[in-house]
Amino acid sequence: MSTSMLERFRAPKKLELRDKDAGATPLRDDKKGKLKNGEIKERERALTVELTDEIAKLQEKLYAARDQKLLLILQGMDTSGKDGTVRSLFAQINPMGLHATGFVAPTDKEKAHDFLWRVHARVPGKGEIGIFNRSHYEDVLVPRVAGTLDDDACQRRYAQIRDFERMLAETGTTIVKVFLHISKDEQRERLQARLDDPEKHWKFDPADLGARDKWDVYQRTYADMIDATDCDLAPWYIVPADSKTHRNLIIAHLLLETMQGMKLEWPPLKADLSNVKIDG
Numbered sequence: 136m137s138t139s140m141l142e143r144f145r146a147p148k149k150l151e152l153r154d155k156d157a158g159a160t161p162l163r164d165d166k167k168g169k170l171k172n173g174e175i176k177e178r179e180r181a182l183t184v185e186l187t188d189e190i191a192k193l194q195e196k197l198y199a200a201r202d203q204k205l206l207l208i209l210q211g212m213d214t215s216g217k218d219g220t221v222r223s224l225f226a227q228i229n230p231m232g233l234h235a236t237g238f239v240a241p242t243d244k245e246k247a248h249d250f251l252w253r254v255h256a257r258v259p260g261k262g263e264i265g266i267f268n269r270s271h272y273e274d275v276l277v278p279r280v281a282g283t284l285d286d287d288a289c290q291r292r293y294a295q296i297r298d299f300e301r302m303l304a305e306t307g308t309t310i311v312k313v314f315l316h317i318s319k320d321e322q323r324e325r326l327q328a329r330l331d332d333p334e335k336h337w338k339f340d341p342a343d344l345g346a347r348d349k350w351d352v353y354q355r356t357y358a359d360m361i362d363a364t365d366c367d368l369a370p371w372y373i374v375p376a377d378s379k380t381h382r383n384l385i386i387a388h389l390l391l392e393t394m395q396g397m398k399l400e401w402p403p404l405k406a407d408l409s410n411v412k413i414d415g
Contacts, residue, residue: 198232201262211315
């Protein structure tokens with residue numbers, strides 16, 4: 136029996152990101168090396184479109200039934216492809232049942248509340264797919280790396296996140312948490328591309344360089360955070376992200392397998408209309 140994609144990319148216990156190859160392409164089928172890189176990417180794009188077609192069909196059932204909810208959380212270092220993943224995988228989805236939220240630094244108003252206050256307001260409703268581009272995990276990651284969140288406060292937030300996600304799961308939300316694992320070398324190339332291309336200047340933030348200087352600290356903090364908050368109700372998946380097309384293909388597989396497991400069905404008629412005829 137073949138291993139499911141969900142099992143294959145599930146975060147291991149005692150995660151060590153340095154042991155994970157960000158450049159891996161485990162789903163790539165070109166063992167004889169006959170395909171050129173461009174051909175490989177086109178094949179992966181085509182396969183991803185096939186999967187997203189199936190995801191779109193399931194999303195229609197999800198939206199029609201208005202019973203369950205799906206939340207996709209995307210985390211990763213700068214340039215790891217959070218925006219690109221959303222563009223690639225959800226272009227064909229009915230926007231009426233799709234809500235994407237990008238979380239940035241909290242405002243003064245948001246800081247006046249608990250750290251989950253702004254997040255809870257953005258979780259998907261019945262029949263919806265919600266996407267978090269960054270998330271409540273930033274409220275542990277960033278202050279932890281900056282040294283403004285001590286061990287006790289960090290553990291409290293981990294516990295609060297576990298309770299929060301358990302509550303979401305127990306009230307009908309299927310949660311998929313994806314860490315986009317990019318290498319430091321690939322990040323350098325993508326940051327340089329943003330500097331070299333005037334059309335990408337808007338993407339460049341000098342603060343990204345400060346985070347890059349703390350690369351090892353971020354990697355350790357991410358691993359600790361994933362270890363502390365991975366569970367069957369809200370699992371983490373580690374996706375190699377150096378290849379954009381392969382990254383998208385893997386996440387499409389994860390989403391499709393997740394939605395197939397939700398056993399989505401078309402809702403029944405709300406009344407017995409078997410004898411109703413439409414005149415005119």
